[in-house]
Structure formats: structure tokens, C-alpha cells
Amino acid sequence: MDQAAVETALASTALALVDVTRSFSEGERELHILRGVDFAIQPGEMVALVAPSGTGKSTLLHIAGLLEHPDSGDVYVGGINCAELDDESRTAIRRNDVGFVYQFHHLLPEFTALENIMMPQMIAGLAKSEAAARAQELLDYMRMGERSSHRPSELSGGEQQRVAVARAVANAPRVLLLDEPTGNLDPETAHYVFEALQALVRASGVATLFATHNMEIAGRMDRCVTLKDGHIIPLAL
Ligand SMILES: Nc1ncnc2c1ncn2[C@@H]1O[C@H](COP(=O)(O)OP(=O)(O)OP(=O)(O)O)[C@@H](O)[C@H]1O
Numbered sequence: 001m002d003q004a005a006v007e008t009a010l011a012s013t014a015l016a017l018v019d020v021t022r023s024f025s026e027g028e029r030e031l032h033i034l035r036g037v038d039f040a041i042q043p044g045e046m047v048a049l050v051a052p053s054g055t056g057k058s059t060l061l062h063i064a065g066l067l068e069h070p071d072s073g074d075v076y077v078g079g080i081n082c083a084e085l086d087d088e089s090r091t092a093i094r095r096n097d098v099g100f101v102y103q104f105h106h107l108l109p110e111f112t113a114l115e116n117i118m119m120p121q122m123i124a125g126l127a128k129s130e131a132a133a134r135a136q137e138l139l140d141y142m143r144m145g146e147r148s149s150h151r152p153s154e155l156s157g158g159e160q161q162r163v164a165v166a167r168a169v170a171n172a173p174r175v176l177l178l179d180e181p182t183g184n185l186d187p188e189t190a191h192y193v194f195e196a197l198q199a200l201v202r203a204s205g206v207a208t209l210f211a212t213h214n215m216e217i218a219g220r221m222d223r224c225v226t227l228k229d230g231h232i233i234p235l236a237l
Pocket residue numbers: 024025031033051052053054055056057058059060
């Protein structure tokens with residue numbers, strides 16, 4: 001494919017990584033974690049990333065979410081090549097177009113569930129009343145409507161993660177990145193959080209990359225990939 005055809009193909013993706021590399025120095029040794037990752041997700045697609053510990057899942061998610069720069073290669077969000085942007089533009093894309101959910105929810109402890117979900121919207125410039133209405137709608141969607149005035153410490157682990165998912169999608173991002181969000185939940189709760197997330201993905205069309213060790217959950221996504229020798233390859237379950 002020539003460059004113009006590649007650019008056209010990339011323009012329709014929600015997220016694309018092109019020949020992305022990343023190494024770390026460990027004493028004298030160079031750890032070549034990502035060795036030329038080529039990978040794309042379409043809008044509305046839900047992809048599981050299943051790979052052994054230490055192979056580079058978090059590194060990949062951080063680069064995809066514009067939290068870190070790769071050593072080389074390009075990251076496209078919504079068809080825009082973010083490698084060519086200054087820090088301010090990258091931050092704007094990260095805030096508006098990318099949502100994150102981590103293993104530990106990182107909710108702000110002194111704020112209620114509703115306020116935690118309002119926060120990113122207000123940072124993006126939405127009026128308080130609009131942010132509150134959208135936050136309540138998302139909580140209702142996650143079947144957490146009754147819990148809106150609870151603080152994180154008053155919620156169970158599964159409930160906290162559902163609030164974290166609602167917060168991550170509050171600004172209607174194009175891309176949702178999840179780093180083992182169900183990792184510290186029991187299987188039944190993990191399943192329940194996944195079902196709520198899946199409904200939200202289907203309704204919103206957000207492109208989702210979900211790192212997990214839970215094969216039952218991975219098997220329910222549109223496709224699975226793994227990291228092998230620094231490359232992303234398809235994984236058949
Ligand atoms: N900032 C860093 N400096 C040095 N080494 C790093 C750094 N970040 C990650 N690494 C190394 O890169 C490798 C990949 O780390 P990463 O956290 O991406 O793996 P992972 O697949 O997410 O692992 P896990 O499933 O255990 O979370 C590990 O060997 C890690 O020690």
C-alpha cells in the first residue's frame with residue numbers, strides 16, 4: 001500500500017499504532033519491550049489484550065493513551081497522527097478522546113460518585129448542571145443510580161469500578177483503555193462490571209482495548225490479541 005492509501009485506512013480507525021517501539025534500560029541491559037507494534041481498533045470494537053505479566057501491556061496502553069511517548073513510531077487517535085503534535089494538543093486529545101480505567105479505581109475519596117464523574121466534564125468546560133445530568137445518566141446506565149451520593153469508601157469494589165468506567169466515558173471519548181480493571185474483583189463481580197461496560201460500549205460506539213488475565217471475559221470481546229516478542233498478534237482462545 002502506498003502512503004496515501006495507508007493514511008486513508010488510518011483515518012477511519014479510532015486508534016492505530018504504527019511501527020511503535022519502546023525500550024527500557026535495566027543496568028547494562030536494554031529491554032526491548034515493544035519492537036514495532038502495528039495495531040488498529042475500529043470505532044465500537046472491543047478488543048482484549050491478553051499477555052503474560054511483564055510483556056508490555058501497561059507500556060502499550062500508556063503509549064496508546066498518549067501518557068508516554070514511544071521511542072519511534074506513530075500513534076493515531078481518531079485518524080490524527082499524535083506524534084506530530086505539540087504537548088498542548090496531545091493533552092487536549094488525551095482529555096477529550098481517551099478514557100482510562102485502571103486496576104485500582106483512583107476515584108477521588110473526598111468526592112461522591114456523581115462528583116467524580118462530573119469532574120472530567122467540568123475540566124472540559126461543561127456547565128455544572130449539564131455535567132451532573134450526564135453523570136447521573138451514566139450512573140443509571142451502570143445500574144448505580146441509587147449510589148450517586150456515596151463516596152468511594154462507601155461503595156464495594158465492583159461498584160467503585162463501575163463508577164470508574166462511568167468517569168472514563170464521561171467526556172464521550174473515542175477510545176477507552178482498560179488496564180486489568182477487574183483484576184482485583186471476584187469472578188462474579190468482574191463479570192457484572194464487564195456486562196455493564198459492554199452495554200456502554202455497544203451504546204456509545206467507543207473503541208475499547210481491555211487488558212485482562214480473565215479468559216472468560218476476554219472470550220466475550222470482539223477479538224483477542226497478545227504481545228509476543230514485542231509485537232501485537234491475534235490470539236485464538
Ligand atoms: N519506566 C520503566 N523503566 C524501566 N523498565 C520499565 C519501565 N516501565 C516498564 N518497564 C519494564 O518493562 C516491562 C513491561 O512492563 P509493563 O508494565 O508494560 O508490563 P505488563 O505486561 O503490563 O505487566 P503486568 O501484567 O505485570 O502489569 C517490565 O519488564 C518492566 O519492568
